[in-house]
Amino acid sequence: GAGVSQSPRYKVAKRGQDVALRCDPISGHVSLFWYQQALGQGPEFLTYFQNEAQLDKSGLPSDRFFAERPEGSVSTLKIQRTQQEDSAVYLCASSLRRDSINQPQHFGDGTRLSIL
Amino acid sequence: AQTVTQSQPEMSVQEAETVTLSCTYDTSENNYYLFWYKQPPSRQMILVIRQEAYKQQNATENRFSVNFQKAAKSFSLKISDSQLGDTAMYFCAFHNNAGNMLTFGGGTRLMVKP
Numbered sequence: 001g002a003g004v005s006q007s008p009r010y011k012v013a014k015r016g017q018d019v020a021l022r023c024d025p026i027s028g029h030v031s032l033f034w035y036q037q038a039l040g041q042g043p044e045f046l047t048y049f050q051n052e053a054q055l056d057k058s059g060l061p062s063d064r065f066f067a068e069r070p071e072g073s074v075s076t077l078k079i080q081r082t083q084q085e086d087s088a089v090y091l092c093a094s095s096l097r098r099d100s101i102n103q104p105q106h107f108g109d110g111t112r113l114s115i116l
Numbered sequence: 117a118q119t120v121t122q123s124q125p126e127m128s129v130q131e132a133e134t135v136t137l138s139c140t141y142d143t144s145e146n147n148y149y150l151f152w153y154k155q156p157p158s159r160q161m162i163l164v165i166r167q168e169a170y171k172q173q174n175a176t177e178n179r180f181s182v183n184f185q186k187a188a189k190s191f192s193l194k195i196s197d198s199q200l201g202d203t204a205m206y207f208c209a210f211h212n213n214a215g216n217m218l219t220f221g222g223g224t225r226l227m228v229k230p
Contacts, residue, residue, distance in 0.1 A: 041223070042120075042122075042209075042222050042223050043161070043220050044220070045218065045219070048216045050216075055216065089159060091161065093161070104151070105163075105218060110160075
């Protein structure tokens with residue numbers, strides 16, 4: 001069956017440009033998560049959706065970061081006025097139920113973002 | 117806030133041997149889940165094994181098993197009969213009852229040598 005799909009796989013942008021990263025979760029999965037993984041480090045939580053509702057955005061590093069999931073399925077992570085420190089792999093994960101603690105998170109392959 | 121620490125940045129093991137990866141965590145919660153994820157160069161995070169804190173019995177999944185010491189807040193992963201395909205980054209992760217995200221450690225790079 002299809003897993004979590006992320007696009008693009010690689011994105012190169014110039015400092016100051018806006019970028020949009022897409023995540024297609026597993027069909028029927030209620031919960032969706034975004035993580036940021038800097039080179040050589042573990043992923044760090046950015047934000048969480050339950051269906052279309054963004055219930056936690058405490059991990060977003062600045063107001064340049066914005067995420068949406070308008071129909072409760074596909075999600076987009078947008079970064080405005082990119083900076084070099086935004087260079088990282090952005091991972092998306094989804095889980096089946098509202099109570100995600102009892103359901104494992106399934107991860108996509110990530111988008112590697114490089115800011116020049 | 118929870119923290120997860122993996123004290124071994126890199127480990128290596130000979131094929132068919134056994135290796136143990138260490139993980140410690142800090143929390144004031146009593147009920148939570150712990151996970152080990154594998155991340156090969158393809159970048160996809162793959163769940164290896166999980167442990168529920170209220171269960172005393174250590175989880176096992178084929179060649180993978182954990183040593184969960186709740187009082188010591190320790191959660192190590194043992195890989196038996198190591199295979200070349202086990203070469204990857206391994207991340208320990210924590211999930212509590214109240215939160216909705218995983219807190220990851222810094223990872224251990226494991227290399228299995230032929």
